[in-house]
Structures are given as structure tokens and as C-alpha cells.
Amino acid sequence: MTLPTPLTGVVPPVCTPLTPDREVDVPSLVRLVDHLLSAGVDALFVLGSSSEAAYLTDGRRRLVVETVVSHVSGRVPVLAGAIDMTTPRVLDHVAYAAAAGADAVVVTAPFYTRTHPAEVARHYRLVAERSPVPVFAYDIPVAVHTKLSPELVLELAGEGTLAGLKDSSGDLAAFRTVVTGARTRPGIRGFSVLTGSELVVDSALALGADGAVPGLANVDPEGYVRLDRLCRAGDWAAARAEQERLCALFGMTGAGDPARMGGSSSGLGAFKAALFLRGVIACPATAEPQVALSEAETEQVGKYLAAAGLL
Template sequence: MTPLPTPLTGVVPPVCTPLTPDNEVDVASLERLVDHLVGAGVDALFVLGSSSEAAYLPDGHRATVVSTVVRHVAGQLPVLAGAIDMTTLRVLDHVRAAAAAGAAGAVVTAPFYTRTHPAEIARHYRLVAERGGLPVLAYDLPVSVHTKLDPELVLELAGEGTLAGLKDSSGDDGALRRVILGTRARTGDAPSFSVLTGSELTVDSALAMGADGVVPGLGNVDPDGYVRLYRAARAGDWQRARAEQERLCALFRMVYVGSPARMGGSSASLGAFKAALHLRGVIAHPTTAAPQIPLSPEETEQVGKHLAAAGLL
């Protein structure tokens, strides 16, 4: 196992989970996808996040994903594992399983389904950090868990050592900046707490604010583009970073090819990512987990046009 850097920086793709047509994990395709990402020069891998369809996968599938990726990456990069479930005891089961499989860290949302108080959210993270056996990154995902993590709570948990980082998918750039500024005020130029943006579309601005890295779902499709963007920003070449970001913004429009009249946003976006990976020859099937609705042949053709326009076919 490669330990989690402090802070974790760079491009950390949330690895898609290739599936067979009967909804089993396609291990061979998952290994090719790992090779595709590692070969692009990414800095770590994040399995069992939203782009991994973690919410759709039974525990056996989750275990297969973590063990396959940890084994195949063979210590080249740290592997983070999402431990996303409704309440603390269920999350602890996932964290301990990930630790046993060799993951370097766990990514954990606030509790959901139950109505929670900020004191319960804090207790949740403290218990997972104390008892799970892995460094914990908070996953701010209010669209799915219906709780926005308060920046002051994140900073409090970071300051006491409960949290090793934040993956911010809230879309609240003001809150993201408060965490970045609060972290830097506490630690100066030697932070141990990682602030990662989950947005595909505003990576250059997040890095300019001081974010440490990016966790882009679209990074499955074009990891090289995000690596170029990150490296240009770190070199202070903001013109080149902006140009790369704008190319990726155009590519991201593939997530809108699925008709909202017949499918939800998850089917459309994850279906587009998987269709793109299939068209690029990385995975054998574009299958998304049930009950998601697959893209039509016409919609898949539109995904191919976006890839061609971005120079990826």
C-alpha cells in the first residue's frame, strides 16, 4: 500500500466501475481503466465515489472494486476508497474493509436518510476517524446527502486531526474558499490538510484560489487533459491552464446528450462517461448499474462526436 501524502495533491480521478451486461464487475476492463489513468500521470485513484456508481453497488461489488484496484496499481499510487452509507456503523464497516484491502484513505459523506444535527455530523466523522483505521477525507455532496458541510466545522475537524482532507462537490465556491483560507491561516505554507475540488468545470479557478487538486469524473475519459491543466496551473501558466479548462468544458457537454424525458441525470452523465470509455477502447461494455437507463445508439453517437471534437477519437 502506498500511504496517503500529506497533503494529497494533483489529479485524483474517481474511477468508473466497468460492468458486464449482467451487472457484474468487469475486472479486466477495470484493470485497463486503471492502466489508462496511471499512464496519464494522475496522482492517486479514488474508487467507490459517485462516478464509480457506489450508490448502486452491493457490498460484494464494492469489495471487488477495491481489491482489484489496489492489487493492480501495485503501490504505484495511493488508492482512496469511498465509504458512503447512511450512518456511522455502516460506514465503519466499509472503512475497515477498505483498510483490510490496502486502501490508503477513506472518503466519507455526512450521514443521510436520517435527519442530522451538526453535532451528530461531527461525532460521525470523529468516530469513523478513531475506529476505522484509515485517514478520512470529508466528501461534501449536498445534492445527494442533503447536508452542506459547514466550513467552520470542516476547519475544526481538520485542526484536531480528525480529517485529512476535503473533497468539495458542493458547488459553493465561497465555502470552498473559506476552507482554503482557513487551512492556510492555520498551517501556513506547510499544510497537512488537502482541499480538492470535485468540479470538472472550474478547476483552474479552484487551483488559483489555492486548492490542492481535483477529483474530476470526466478525468476517466480524458485524464491527460486534467493532468495538463493541473501542471500548467502549478507552473503559473494560467493562459495554458485556461485553454485546457475550456477544452474540457466543451468535452463535458457529453453528459447532456441523454434525454431528460426518459432518464435521470445519473443515467445521462455516467452513461456518457462509460460510452466514451467504450468508444475509446478502454472498457468492454458501457453498461451502467440498474436501474439506470442506457443511452440510445443515437445518444452514443453524440458522445462520439464530442470525443472527436476534443481530439480523443
Template sequence: MTLPALLTGVIPPVCTPLTPDNEVDTASLRRLVDHLVDGGVTGLFVLGSTSEAAYLPDRHRETVVRTVVRHVAGQLPVLAGAIDMTTPRVLDHVRTAGAAGADGVVVTAPFYARTHPAEIARHYRLVAEHGGLPVFAYDIPVSVHTKLDADLVLDLAAEGVLAGLKDSSGDDGGLRRVLLGARARPDVSGFSVLTGSETTVDAALAMGADGVVPGLGNVDPHGYVRLYRHCRAGDWDLARAEQERLCALFRMVDVGAAERMGRGSSGIGAFKAALHLRGVIGCAVTAPPQVPLTAGEVERVGKHLAAAGLL
């Protein structure tokens, strides 16, 4: 389907279910998509951080996009992460995503080599010019070690280079600067600003964000849809209560022992364990070299689900 003029609502970054031998579990992926659609989400983002895109070989990335696009069959827009180190490599991913039927792509700044703002701007302009799909900037400095400058983002939006921003920077002040700048500039229109923070959605929407891309939305899409609807209706007490319930649920990302694994292993492992416990995916395995959760840690995930009314 064609992207709406302004992408809004709940657009979860879809987990990538894997088999025990690290192939894409397409049957589980289709069940997960059904779970998200049933939850009322407004779009899907595949091949992001929560999707373990950095761990997937190119053939797995293509399988994920094709599987989701075919299964959704035009019900919802599908964004695909085209995340790689340099412009030529990103363009390869964009072309693959376009051929698979994605409606737009999500692109970080270049990384590995240090980049200048002029190189970042050139990167996005070249991807937009040669990729043939709407481009959403992905601001995730913890992974690419570059914080996207608000004025640069707004200038690229005014040029028509960027269709939107997924802000996973954790910088609420920077997010507000983008929102205020977009509101103040008559040359910026149809530009979607989406927060990637699961725990401050109500605050971001109150500031004027258009939607949310929550990793925890894989586990509880209904909760994020309720939260979004409460905010849009101006029911801020209900929104705060729902946000606080989701904050408590989000604590599952810390079940993994810090001396044994990184936060990514713990967080993605917890999301997948929760989806497995809820009967959505067939296996909770994560891609190597991530460290798997222990049985006791999975049991703690189950307690978080039960406390949230999801088991």
C-alpha cells in the first residue's frame, strides 16, 4: 500500500522469530504479524534493532520483508530497516526492500567511519534520490555513535528527502526541538515524528509526536494502542495509568544478569521469551553472539506478564 501523507499511531518494530538453527521462522513471523494487526497497530517496522537486523544475513533480511509484506497484503504500511555502514550498502538494502514490496525504509546515519554532518546529509539525499522509497531517518546514537542534529533533519524534511523521523535517541529535549521546528517551519509538511521510547510515549505525544515505535509493542500491542488512543482523546489520567502499567511490564528487559550478558541480549531475549510464553512464536532463540536467558530468567519474564494481565 502507499504510505499515508502522515504516518501516525503505533508502528511496532517487529521481532524476527528464529528456528533453533537460526533460520527465519516464517510461520511464527506470520503469527506475530497477526497478533500485532489484531492489536490495532497502524503500521509495521521490520528489520530494526528489535528485529535483530544487525545480526541477520542479507538473505534473512529479504525473507523477513517478503514474508511480512505478503502476509499483510496491503492492510497496513510496512517500513523496512535499511541499516548498514555506508551509502552503497544501504542502497542495496533499499532496493531489496522495494522489490519485496516495502512502503518505506528506515535509515540511520552512516557508521563505522566517523562522519561529518555534510556526509550524513549527502547520505540521506543519495538514498532518497536513488532508492525510490520514502525515507525515515533513524536517530539511534547508542548504536551508530552519531546524534542527528535537529536542524539537519528539518532541512532534509523541507527538501523532501525525509518523510519522517524515528527518534530512539532518548533525548527528549532534542525530540521537542524537532517538533517545535517542524511546527514553526512552513516548508516542513507531511513529516512524521515517531518516538522509539516505550516508557515516555504519553509525554512524547503530549509534546506533539505523531506516533510510537515500541519494541515492547510486540508483547502488548493492545496496551500501546490503548495508550495512543487515550492520548489522542485527551484522557491524560487514563493515558498515564496505561503508560505506568507498560513501564512496569518493560522492566522485563532487565531480567538478564548484567555480569553474564549485555542489555541487548536481555531485552530482546525477554521480548522473545514473552512472545513464546504467550504462544505467539515457536521458539525464543536470539541470534548469536547474543547470550540466551536462563530458565530462571524466563520464569521472571512470565511473572512480569502475569502482573500485567497477559498470562
């Protein structure tokens, strides 16, 4: 389908359900997609952080893209992460995502190697030059150790290299600079600015952002769609109340014991435990070497769901 410019609304970063032996659980993935579409989301983003893309083999990544694009069948746009260390590896991912029918790709700065801002810019220009679909930048410095400066993002937007930004930097001031620049700078047209935060969607939309890519939307897509629509209607009091309910629900990501697991295991484990408890996926397994939630920790996730009216 033709990607709307700008892309707006709620774009869940789709979790990747796994079987107990860590293969992609295709039936559960299809159910999850139906769960999201039935809530009225505006697009889907596969192979991002909440998709555990970093943990999946290339073959499993390809299977995820092919499954989701085929099942969605043009009902909403599908964005696919093309996330890897260097430009040639990213272009390999771009090739199979585009061949599968993804409507756009999402690309981080290069990582592992130390890169200069000029090399980051060259990376995006080379990817965009060779990509048959639009390229979104993914600003996630906690993972790639490079912060995309607002000036660089706006420069690349102005020359048509980038179609949008998914901002997971946590830097609200820099985010605001991009939002304002995307609206006011000559030459920038249809550039999508999306927040990756679960917790400040109302604030981001109030600043003029186009939409949100919240991992928690896997668990409560109706809540995020409701929040988005309240913001667009200008009902800021009701939007704030809905955002606060979602912030409380996000507490589930701390269910894992930090003495035995990292934040990724706890957060992604909580999302998957919640989807399992809600009957959307068959197994809450996370990809190795992440540590699984215990029975007691999964019960904690259930309490958050119950408090939010989701069980």
C-alpha cells in the first residue's frame, strides 16, 4: 500500500511470539496481529526492540516480516526493522523486507564500530539510495550508543533521505526540536515524527508529534488508540487520565527480579506474560539468553492486568 505522509496514530512494535524451543510461533503471531488490528491501530512495526529483533536469526526475522505482511494484506502499513551493525548488513535486511512487501524500513545508526556523525549521515544516505521503500530513522542511543542529533535528522528529512523518525531517546527537548523543525523548515514535507515512549504519548502529541510506537500497545492496544483519539479531539483531561492508567499498567515491566535478570528480560517477559495471560499467544517464552519470569513474577503481571481491567 502507499505509506501515508506523514504516518500518524498508534503503531505498535509487534512482539514476536516464540515456541518453547524458541522458533517463531506463527499461529500466535497471526493472533497477535488480529488482536492489534481489531483495536484499530494505524500501522504495525515488526522487528524492533519489542520484537526482540536483536535476538532473532536472519531466517526468523524474514519469517516474521513475511507472515505479518501476508496476513495484514494491505489493511494497514507495515514497517520493518532493518537493524544491524553496518550498512551492508542493513541493506541485506532491507532487501528481504521490501521483497516481502513491507511499506517502509526502520534503521538505527551503525553500532559496534565507533562512527562519526558524518559516517552516520552517509549510512542513512546509502541505505535510502538503495532502498525501494521509505526509510525511517530509529533513535535509540541506549542500544546503539549514538544519539541522532535533531540537526542531522532534519537535514536528512529536508533532502528526502528520511521519511520519518521513531524517537526512543528519552530526550524530550531534542524531540521537540525535530517536531518543530519538521513543521517549519522549508523543504520538509510529510515527515513523520513518532515517539517510542509508552509514558509520555499525551505530551508528545501535545507537542505536535504525529504518533506513537509504544511496546505496551501489544498488551493494551485499545488503550493507546483511545489515548491517541482523545488527544486528537483536544480532550486533554481525559487523555491525561488514560495516559496515567497506561503508566500504571507499564509498572508490569518491573515484575522481574533485578538481582537475576536485566531490564530487557523483565520488560519483554512482562509483555509476553501479559499476552499469554490474555490468551493472545500460546507461550510467553523470550529469546535466549534472556531469563524467563518466574511463576510468582507472572502472577504479578496478572495483578497489573486486573487492575487495568484487562483480565
